[in-house]
Amino acid sequence: MTQTFIDPSREDFGTFAKMPIDGAIHMLNLIKLREKAAYEDGREASGGEAYRAYGAASAPFFEEVGGTIAWRGNPQFMLIGPSDEAWDIGFIAQYPSKDAFLEMVGNPRYQAIVHHRQAAVETSRLLCFAASSGGGVFG
Numbered sequence: 001m002t003q004t005f006i007d008p009s010r011e012d013f014g015t016f017a018k019m020p021i022d023g024a025i026h027m028l029n030l031i032k033l034r035e036k037a038a039y040e041d042g043r044e045a046s047g048g049e050a051y052r053a054y055g056a057a058s059a060p061f062f063e064e065v066g067g068t069i070a071w072r073g074n075p076q077f078m079l080i081g082p083s084d085e086a087w088d089i090g091f092i093a094q095y096p097s098k099d100a101f102l103e104m105v106g107n108p109r110y111q112a113i114v115h116h117r118q119a120a121v122e123t124s125r126l127l128c129f130a131a132s133s134g135g136g137v138f139g
Contacts, residue, residue: 002084004123021098021130026070030125031089037119050120051089057113065100067093098128 008016033047045053072091095101104110 002123006118006121006124008126016098016128017102019098021128023097024131025095025098025101026129026131027093027095027101028125028127028129029089029091029093030075030087032086032122032124033088033120034122039119040115045119047120047122048088050116054113054116054120057116058110061104061107061110062093065104066096067100067104070094 031051033051035047037043037045037047037050039045039050070092072089075087075090078085095104105114
């Protein structure tokens with residue numbers, strides 16, 4: 001079975017929390033949804049329905065810390081990368097700082113609703129980028 005990634009490990013989360021990142025961050029999210037959500041209480045929902053419930057429930061916490069969606073798109077084709085990695089959702093969330101992201105995910109009220117995401121997601125990737133200046137070219 002392929003390894004899945006839904007939540008960060010405690011070690012990775014601790015390393016991230018200690019990183020000295022100044023200014024805004026961008027979080028690239030790639031999400032593969034379960035066909036059927038895996039709620040611990042057995043409730044019935046599709047992965048898409050559970051992720052929409054997560055989006056609605058998490059929006060106040062995201063907005064409270066100054067988060068915005070910088071970009072979103074519908075993945076179409078893996079041109080470079082493993083062909084077995086197919087994503088249902090792709091977006092970039094922007095936070096005013098690393099600490100704003102940590103504040104959101106550490107909020108007990110957010111923790112109470114994150115089960116929707118955990119039920120919805122088969123696997124995911126979350127990459128943090130520090131904002132940088134650059135011209136209009138690659139590299």
